[in-house]
Amino acid sequence: MANTMQFDLVSPERSLASLEVTSVQIPGADGDMTAMPGHAAVLTSLRPGVVKVQSADGEKDFVVTRGFAEISADSISVIAEHAHVGTEVTKADLEDVLTAAKGAVETANSEDKDAAEKFVADLVSLMDAMD
């Protein structure tokens, strides 16, 4: 079995990464998971967090908010609504997302309120971690 797999990170505005990797850590909705070649096929939604990519050229980080990841044995696609390269991202980039998310909590009905609050909490902890 090959020990690398194809990794793609796409956002609506551009494609951020497409490379051969050895492992990827994904901030899944139900907790972080690390996918390596030969992983079972999984489709998961993402919470705001950091995607850590291990490739032959070392480790790369990407900050994502919302989206989902499609994992199969030989490829991983992260389809994120907002994605930034880890070294380029600043808190200011996420500030807008946070404001919008807080607004969503205000307006959300009881059904969606939990999800919206969780999103805000995840986002805040991500931003704290960036300090």
Next chain:
Amino acid sequence: MPNLKDLKNRIESVKNTRKITKAMQMVAAAKLRRAQESAEQSRPYTERFNAVLGGLAASVGGSDSAPKLLSGTGKDDVHLLVIMTAERGLCGGFNSNIAKLGRARAQELQAQGKTVKIITVGKKGRDSIKRELGDHFVGHVDLTEVKRVGYDNAQDIARDILTRFDDEEFDVCTIFFAKFVNVVTQIPTAQQIIPASFEDAGDEGTATLYDYEPSEEAILADLLPRGVATQIFAALLENGASEQGSRMSAMDNATRNAGEMIDKLTIQYNRSRQAVITNELIEIISGAEAL
């Protein structure tokens, strides 16, 4: 015969017009390249998103618990038409073609006794259908200030539409935009986004079986609203490229027409000039002979 000065002025003014159309054409060409690039860059996202969503929809779609965004409200009475045009004119038939398609659809629906509601994006389309369908307008999105359409713009539009859907203001939503084929061809297109329909949902047999985290339904419910934004974003980008392409060919035509006109006027000018000279000569000669 118009006098020489008038002709000269006209030639000058047509030359100025040609300069303007030429400049607009070049600007449009540069913008077109940018617009095409952004359309190109968003394509991987849209394709993957739709593939995943299509697969999910195919597997959950049949069940009773399918979200309303996918299965519809069960009614087909109120139609929301989102007509997306440009903020600026001088781009050939671009705006009017989209407006025409939207108007035809609205009239067809009205003939069937359905209620039509219209949201316009871009003021040119709004202006051109206001007279006939102004009563049906429920909203307008102004992108005049937006230099480069981003995903956020699409999200804002999508949020507006989804809120209306949650409030049961309509049953079916269709977007109208122009698909970019090449500089001379842009096809006005109508695409139904609510309830969601997927063209490529048929190849389900080849799809991998996935584990879902959280559940299949939860992911689907999460993705569907974003699918609306994604489709609107893709449409906005197509529209952007189409607008510039259309403007480019319109301005190219205008430049060529101005050139032809200048040639004609110049010939006329030269003829008149010759006639004037001949006249003067005759006068001088006949004057000299009379002495």
